[in-house]
Amino acid sequence: MKIPLIFLGTSQAIPTAKRNHTAMLLQYKNENILIDCGEGTQRQFRKAKINPGKVNRILISHWHGDHVLGLPGLFQTLVLSNYNKKMYIYGPKKTKIFIKQLIRPFIPVLKFKIEVSNVSGKFLETSDFYIEAFSLKHGPPCNAYSFVEKDKIRIDKKKLKKLKIPPSPLLSKLQQGKNIKYKGKIIKAKYITYKEKGKKITIILDTALTENCYKAAKNADLLIAEATYANEEKQLAKEYKHLTAAQAAIIAKKSKVKKLILTHISQRYQKNEKILLKQARKIFPKTEIAEDLDKIEV
Ligand SMILES: [Zn+2]
Ligand SMILES: [Zn+2]
Numbered sequence: 205m206k207i208p209l210i211f212l213g214t215s216q217a218i219p220t221a222k223r224n225h226t227a228m229l230l231q232y233k234n235e236n237i238l239i240d241c242g243e244g245t246q247r248q249f250r251k252a253k254i255n256p257g258k259v260n261r262i263l264i265s266h267w268h269g270d271h272v273l274g275l276p277g278l279f280q281t282l283v284l285s286n287y288n289k290k291m292y293i294y295g296p297k298k299t300k301i302f303i304k305q306l307i308r309p310f311i312p313v314l315k316f317k318i319e320v321s322n323v324s325g326k327f328l329e330t331s332d333f334y335i336e337a338f339s340l341k342h343g344p345p346c347n348a349y350s351f352v353e354k355d356k357i358r359i360d361k362k363k364l365k366k367l368k369i370p371p372s373p374l375l376s377k378l379q380q381g382k383n384i385k386y387k388g389k390i391i392k393a394k395y396i397t398y399k400e401k402g403k404k405i406t407i408i409l410d411t412a413l414t415e416n417c418y419k420a421a422k423n424a425d426l427l428i429a430e431a432t433y434a435n436e437e438k439q440l441a442k443e444y445k446h447l448t449a450a451q452a453a454i455i456a457k458k459s460k461v462k463k464l465i466l467t468h469i470s471q472r473y474q475k476n477e478k479i480l481l482k483q484a485r486k487i488f489p490k491t492e493i494a495e496d497l498d499k500i501e502v
Contacts, residue, residue, distance in 0.1 A: 206501035207232055207353070207403055209426075211494040212248035213240075216432050216470040217270045224248050224496055225270045226409065226468055228428070229259070230351060232333065237261045239349065239407055245274035246281050252497050257287050261328075263335070264295030265409040266346035267302050275303075276310045283315050290317040294337070296345035297322050323347070333402070338420040340411035342445045348411070348420040353402030357381065363396045403502050408455065409468060412445040421459035426502045428494070429455060430468035434479050437472075449480035453487035467494040 208231045213224035225242020229252075236258040238245075249256040256278060265271055282291075293303060300320045307314065321327065324347070328335045332354060337347040357379045367386070369375070374384045378393045385391070406424040408417055410432075421427045429452035433441040441448045447455075449466055456464040466480060473480060477493055484491040 211498045213242045214467045214494045216468050218471050220471045239263045240271040241274040242270050243273040246278045261292045263349050267344050287316045293320045294323045296347045338416040341414040342410045348408040350406045352404045355402045356400045357397050358400045413451045417455045418459050424461040426463050427456050427461040428465045431466035431480050432470050449484040453484035456488040464491040465494050
């Protein structure tokens with residue numbers, strides 16, 4: 205199963221005509237997980253032809269305006285459209301307080317339920333996936349997030365056909381790793397099933413290069429990483445605790461990820477974004493730069 209991911213906004217602190225403030229949407233079965241919600245995110249949803257009312261979880265990387273200022277507007281729209289799900293919101297330290305402060309002036313009575321949690325480590329687990337937070341090194345507390353799909357046991361359909369086993373509860377036994385007896389014959393689960401590796405997607409937004417970047421991204425199928433600066437501005441990256449494109453590539457390489465997508469692109473490179481791509485690809489060739497409304501599948 206492919207996991208769709210939509211880049212709703214890809215800019216650094218100052219948005220441009222081409223790039224909106226940071227937000228992305230990860231879709232998995234019934235889950236619509238919004239990661240950050242920069243100003244204007246709800247309009248980006250419209251451009252992407254996705255109903256923002258689908259969102260059921262919000263992950264916040266950190267409390268800088270370019271990552272959260274879209275929340276009051278989004279919430280107002282949800283209220284006006286009679287959103288009736290429970291919204292789960294996760295973020296680093298102080299998220300619980302900050303959500304209240306940001307939403308209440310505009311929406312004194314929130315007409316739908318929200319559950320806000322300050323998170324670190326593994327904080328959400330279902331039968332299909334889990335999400336883990338890793339603290340990064342930025343100004344305010346900041347989290348990287350890894351969405352990890354669990355491995356699945358699949359049945360080899362060709363072998364099933366050959367053995368002429370019809371759909372029955374026997375199949376779920378095999379999926380549980382149990383051997384079965386069919387027409388007097390023992391059929392080993394090991395023979396007829398195989399393991400399908402779950403996907404891993406890691407999102408590293410604003411941070412200086414720190415050990416947890418590698419931990420978060422380890423063996424990911426996709427790493428989405430901020431790349432606010434080029435090598436020429438290395439000193440600024442250090443000062444403002446951001447990554448350069450090359451550092452994002454170093455994380456991808458050392459963590460053995462399959463693909464890297466750069467985001468949180470600065471307006472300073474508006475006319476020369478290729479420089480970021482070039483510097484990253486030198487270290488990690490499988491790198492791309494995200495554009496607003498890009499949809500990819502992992
Ligand atoms: Zn930012
Ligand atoms: Zn920031």
